[in-house]
Amino acid sequence: MVKAVVAGAAGGIGQPLSLLLKLNPLITELSLYDVVNSPGVAVDLSHINTPAQVKGFLPENNGAEEALKGADIVVIPAGVPRKPGMTRDDLFVNAGICATLAQAIANAAPKAFILVISNPVNSTVPVFAEVLKKSGAYDPKRLFGVTTLDVVRAATFVSSVVGKPLDAPKYNVPVVGGHSGATILPLLTQSEPQIPAAILNDQAKRDALIKRIQFGGDEVVEAKNGGGSATLSMAQAGAHFANLVIQAAFAGKTTVVQSYIDLEAAPGGKGVQKEIGSDLAYFSVNVELGRDGVQNILPIGNIDDQEKTLLAAAVKELGPSIEKGVQFTPAPPKL
Numbered sequence: 001m002v003k004a005v006v007a008g009a010a011g012g013i014g015q016p017l018s019l020l021l022k023l024n025p026l027i028t029e030l031s032l033y034d035v036v037n038s039p040g041v042a043v044d045l046s047h048i049n050t051p052a053q054v055k056g057f058l059p060e061n062n063g064a065e066e067a068l069k070g071a072d073i074v075v076i077p078a079g080v081p082r083k084p085g086m087t088r089d090d091l092f093v094n095a096g097i098c099a100t101l102a103q104a105i106a107n108a109a110p111k112a113f114i115l116v117i118s119n120p121v122n123s124t125v126p127v128f129a130e131v132l133k134k135s136g137a138y139d140p141k142r143l144f145g146v147t148t149l150d151v152v153r154a155a156t157f158v159s160s161v162v163g164k165p166l167d168a169p170k171y172n173v174p175v176v177g178g179h180s181g182a183t184i185l186p187l188l189t190q191s192e193p194q195i196p197a198a199i200l201n202d203q204a205k206r207d208a209l210i211k212r213i214q215f216g217g218d219e220v221v222e223a224k225n226g227g228g229s230a231t232l233s234m235a236q237a238g239a240h241f242a243n244l245v246i247q248a249a250f251a252g253k254t255t256v257v258q259s260y261i262d263l264e265a266a267p268g269g270k271g272v273q274k275e276i277g278s279d280l281a282y283f284s285v286n287v288e289l290g291r292d293g294v295q296n297i298l299p300i301g302n303i304d305d306q307e308k309t310l311l312a313a314a315v316k317e318l319g320p321s322i323e324k325g326v327q328f329t330p331a332p333p334k335l
């Protein structure tokens, strides 16, 4: 019996994400929360003959906490998306929404796994952590910034450059760091299957591949031309990540994935701080998922000189974004 909640469920990501979660046979209860339209989305999904019992909630009558009561996992794509010309940092307006949702989770579902999709992830994850800490409900093992779309894109773009696009599902290219531009660090040298040396040693090809993975989000923002950012690919990535968290917690199936987490979540975080030469509190790392969420933080491992240079750039850009999230003070609630 697993209860999942989507916050921001009526949005561009929220709707297809809710659909994919409704199709997950491990989920028995699915609550959809949004400030608009969630009851309609819920009734629509509720006609699908899979186990999950779907209900929609609006803010009225303490709807957020009603939706969250007893949740095992909360997935959060609530907030404004980018338009062309904006950076993810321009979305820091979403911090207030994140703080409100964090408080509702602290009150109603303090043991839930929390998967943060809302941008800027580099800052919104620290916002969640700070609010949860103030309520005594913070468990760093259970808070995840969802960076899965970067991993999904890396597999797709690498398989294409290698000339094997039909093998995209077989590719595993770890992506560490954060979730914006230069903080996104694809580890091409660790790709499985390996990328042929002829491509890795072709500097122009390699640079183009890295840039495409780092700025894949912009590609979608520009193509949608004012109509928002990635929604369908994000929904797939988010539902996949949620499924891995659920499988590890409730079906005993441990896996290793990358996610943006508090490096204090498990002892291995100290080792990563040594590898990155910084005491950054948050980083997207190789996470072993288990019953309680983050079971182990694994090393980044061997990287080459170019990756070391990119790592230094990622660390430099991440510091201020983390600090901005940590320092954010939510506005007092309206009386």
Ligand SMILES: NC(=O)C1=CN([C@@H]2O[C@H](COP(=O)(O)OP(=O)(O)OC[C@H]3O[C@@H](n4cnc5c(N)ncnc54)[C@H](O)[C@@H]3O)[C@@H](O)[C@H]2O)C=CC1
Pocket (backbone or CB within 6 Å): 007, 008, 009, 010, 011, 012, 013, 014, 033, 034, 035, 036, 077, 078, 079, 080, 081, 082, 091, 094, 097, 100, 101, 116, 117, 118, 119, 120, 121, 146, 147, 148, 149, 150, 179, 228, 229, 230, 231, 234
């Ligand atoms: N982590 C990642 O890799 C990615 C993150 N994103 C981010 O996800 C977020 C959502 O993107 P879209 O779904 O395209 O936006 P959208 O505007 O289509 O949907 C956002 C939804 O959030 C709802 N919402 C607003 N305030 C709320 C609140 N206080 N509580 C609950 N729901 C609330 C809105 O009513 C709307 O339905 C954006 O911040 C975007 O940048 C997008 C793609 C990838």
Ligand SMILES: O=C([O-])CC(=O)C(=O)O
Pocket (backbone or CB within 6 Å): 081, 082, 088, 119, 149, 216, 217, 218, 220, 221, 229, 230
């Ligand atoms: O680019 C954006 O604003 C949305 C996002 O995070 C992504 O697609 O990776």
